[in-house]
Amino acid sequence: IRQNDADGALSLGAALWRYWLVRGHFEEGRSWLARLLGMPAATRGDLEASRADVMTGAGHIAQNTGAVAEAEQHFQAVLEMRRHLGDEAGVARALSDLGWIAWRQCDFPKARRLSVECLTLTERIGANHVAALALTNLGAAALFEGDLDEASAAFARSSVLRAEAADRRGVAFAHTFLAWAKCRAGDLN
Numbered sequence: 498i499r500q501n502d503a504d505g506a507l508s509l510g511a512a513l514w515r516y517w518l519v520r521g522h523f524e525e526g527r528s529w530l531a532r533l534l535g536m537p538a539a540t541r542g543d544l545e546a547s548r549a550d551v552m553t554g555a556g557h558i559a560q561n562t563g564a565v566a567e568a569e570q571h572f573q574a575v576l577e578m579r580r581h582l583g584d585e586a587g588v589a590r591a592l593s594d595l596g597w598i599a600w601r602q603c604d605f606p607k608a609r610r611l612s613v614e615c616l617t618l619t620e621r622i623g624a625n626h627v628a629a630l631a632l633t634n635l636g637a638a639a640l641f642e643g644d645l646d647e648a649s650a651a652f653a654r655s656s657v658l659r660a661e662a663a664d665r666r667g668v669a670f671a672h673t674f675l676a677w678a679k680c681r682a683g684d685l686n
Contacts, residue, residue: 501536503533503539504544506533506536507539507544507548510533511554514530514551514553514554515554517529517554517558518554518557526554526558527555527559530554531555539551545578545582549584549587552571552574552575553571553572553575553591556570559571560601565598565601569595575587575591575594576591576595586624586627588618589618589622589627590627592611592615592631593611593612593631596612596634599611600637600638600641603641605638608634608638611634612635613631613635615627616628616631625661626658626662626667628658629656630655630667632651632655633652633671633674636649636651636652636675636678640674648674649678652674652675656668656672659671
């Protein structure tokens with residue numbers, strides 16, 4: 498940052514945001530990512546993909562600290578950048594992130610719309626890990642709308658895709674939601 502090396506700074510931020518998130522260093526992560534995104538050189542057109550990576554991290558840290566509106570702003574900007582870059586996998590991930598935020602805001606129709614768009618795109622490009630995220634979003638919306646069969650089916654499918662990607666944390670997350678749906682349905686087996 499002191500040397501105004503936006504490329505290096507953004508690359509470092511894109512690599513570190515998951516560490517700050519998983520380790521619970523939310524304020525440290527938010528502060529550093531904001532500094533990186535605020536660098537004048539970080540707005541260069543050739544750094545748009547790196548900026549989107551950092552902004553994705555900022556969105557995840559924000560939503561995990563309850564700053565859901567801030568996270569939505571970050572993810573919406575990421576979606577626009579990824580579309581501008583023609584990055585379909587990045588578009589899918591941004592749609593998934595926005596679907597999760599819509600679910601957190603209890604806007605289930607919006608969560609469904611974004612997640613269906615994401616799922617359609619991921620199935621076309623073969624991005625199964627992101628498809629699993631979209632399925633979790635769809636399952637969560639169905640769960641809170643009371644369609645427990647749809648929720649269970651979405652969570653089960655998400656779990657399979659996450660297992661194929663060796664995403665143990667994601668499998669546990671999908672199983673937690675699946676158990677919640679089954680309990681609400683009275684299926685305690």
